[in-house]
Amino acid sequence: MSNDTEVTAMPCVVDAARQIRAGALTPVELLEASLTAIKTHNSTLHAFGDVYTEAAREYAETLAEEAAAGRFRGPLHGIPFGIKDLFSTQGLRTTRGSLTALDQVPQQDAPIIARLKAAGAIMVGKTATTEFGWTGSSISRVFGNGRNPWNPALTSGGSSSGSAIAVAARMVPATLGSDGGGSVRIPGSFCGVFALKGTLGRIPTWPWSATEMLSHAGPITRTVRDSALLFDILSGPDPLDHQALPAPTESFYARCDEPLRPLRLAWCPTLFGTSVDAQVAKAVGDAVRLIAGQLPVTVEEKVLPWQDPLPVFEALWAGGRGIAYGKSLGQQMDRLDPGFAALIERAKDFSLASYLAAMQQRAAFASQVHTLFEQYDLLITPTVPILPFDADSTAPPQYPATDSSPVPWARWTPFTYPFNLSGNPAANLPCGWSKSGLPIGLQVVGPRFADADVLQFCAAFEAIAPWDQRLPAMLSG
Template identity: 75%
Template sequence: MNTDQHPSSMPSVIEAAARIREGRLTPVQLVESSLLAIETHNPTLNAFGDVYADAALEQARVMTAEALAGHSRGPLHGVPFGIKDLFSTAGLRTTKGSLTGLDNVPVQDAPIIRRLKDAGAIILGKTATTEFGWTGASTSRVFGNGRNPWDPQLTSGGSSSGSAIAVTARMVPATLGSDGGGSVRIPGAFCGAFALKGSLGRIPTWPWSATEMLSHAGPITRTVRDSALLFDILSGPDPLDHQALPAPTESYLARCEQPLRPLRIAYCPTLFETPVDPVIASAVEAAVQQIAQALPVTITTRTLDWQDPLATFETLWVGGRGIAYGKALVNQMDQLDPGFAELIRRSADYDLAGYLNAVQQRAAFANQVHALFNTFDLLLLPTLPILPFAADDVAPAGHAGQDGAVPWACWTPFTYPFNITGNPAASVPCGFSPSGLPIGLQVVGRRFTDADVLQFCAAFEAIAPWDQHLPPVLTR
């Protein structure tokens, strides 16, 4: 194996692709580095489930020969990726984080997987997810509870838990995740990675989901430009997703290289009068002040009078997922995560009239949010109001609402609102707690302005870089 195995030697996506293209790194060396990192850290952190070591190495050997011959399959030629185990992968097991799915092997790739392969990526393995992506914590009966690389006693967040862990622990240059209520942004904030939930439909999703009006697919990366490159590759319509948006009219990566135009920014220290941990509030406030001083922006602190759409989200989430999965799993309830089984049981409390009312309330809340962007270009707020809690818990100890059907939504009230509205929303690392835990700043744009969000985040990254920081688990 490659002997240069220090964690800092794991390149970003753009760095890896460039080194392979220029002959300074081979796909074999990169895959070997990833496999060693997984072997070293996965037993502690629980990022990966299935790892395709032999197949990935064989593919890497072929792609190394191709690169030496001057042939490239695409912009990701030879770069290994981790794939959240919710995405369908042809011929590769997709458990969806459930004991009921241990024998599920799809026959067709999801569009996002097909596009990744067409760009030359190597599928290294499947990353951990909570059962059917139901919770924002990192508990899993299939993979083991996900653990935060900054402190393995704490949660990584979910449901794209393994994807965020794998990126932060330098197991792979990047991963794919999904976000139905915060599932890339929550672990992105807890683990100190960059995660953008694009506009609804920006990256096509398939198979169909009972919560399709909330569900987004996207990458988790160490840098903004890596994410922009992947959005360039993964975006665009696909006949399998009726919600998919038209192809972008510009390159997201190219936009990140352009000077930032003057922007009008609303800054909300909180939403819905939610108490924010003082450590988080201080770090976000400091980041906002730094932005105001260094970038061409006008920032206005706002207190928004929006009503918390938790009841709307719960109805769509529980009614959609609970009824759809409950019908399919009626004879396997004993195999389910207790929290997900409870969600299915509670779905019986919802009726068609209540569900249609939630659909109407979704539209009303979205109208309020979209109206904000008649005045402002971006909205800044904390990604989460809390720091990571114990890895074996689904909610912080004593947190209000932890006995509800969607207990995680009560401690992440700043993420799911933008799944309801479909706005692009990113979590950007913006600082650390005194104990060394990452803190996330959420950047929300008006609908369809994913390029604006990425360009702003790239400008922030330039004045406050974070990728040089390594979690303690990698430096011991």
């Protein structure tokens, strides 16, 4: 591979690692392909903020020398990554997508960053996020509004907007994202990439968040096996996160190569009576029929009697983030995203009693979810009920913002936040395309702690319906 490599040749994580270890590709060559792709497309798509060009090049040279000598720091030796700009990076500013934090420089790496570095990865730069990761759109006054590689007039979704864009546009093999209500799955669906929100605590998170009971960290990748490999590397306890789970007892990556056992699937074309776009419904329905016909599964279509937990989710967001940020940023409201400022204002109406009631209601809803998995192995839904909308809008026209809602974006993504409330693993699996060529996602939800089951199933689907060979027109044309 030479330094003028086409950006469409960007390998996935597993292939890049294999090529680097075999000497067929060097960390320098791979980094240069990444930097070329960023330079070519970032001004249009707004995936990256800070890009560490010179530091990354210097580190890539070191890693190339080590690889040539047969020394490898870990399974990600020499592979470039984008880092969502919510993760603390020692000595490198972490803006969190806010004009109020442009000069913030952490003194310590988040556990997920430390593990990525220890595995030999190269941090290319920070990827865009909405302000404090608060919304599912891709609006940003810090980075510019995120744009979808499949149609730059449309949103990428958020809040891990830049991370999904960077992977879909082949700027890097993989990125890190976070998910407090759908923030890896929404842009995963809109951008056509794989994203798993693992079980709460599977990958440790830090610093503390006022919505820690909802917050997950994890990778965004082009393939399921890439994600499984990264979950192997990034999972396990850390003293900084009191919610972190014990280390897994098996390899997620190895599970992807095992034969799929017979599974019982609950298939819900919608939840809570939500209207689903006809093209989304068709693509996901076709995928379910393919699954039923080619995989060892029993599929049962279900109408779940659950009540929409949106009021619970909104109470936890407003009572958590709204109050916490209102206390620290109350004097800088004019510098905040108007939607986030409105959240802070709405939070003033929440009492301790209402917050505790929401916590109790969350537990009751989560119990309903967990009870479902006593009968079924996996739950299948659309990831998002709509197609991507205008990149400069905060919501699609059929879901106008209302003054009564502190978290208006949750109204157009009702299939993702419920599983943040319950803490279940939930993945976006690219499954089809709209008439105009936009990707559509299917959501796979598993029982708590069954991350390996979700990944294994997703890998089995990927084998019969691969998506990674298809490129956005801006890359293939």
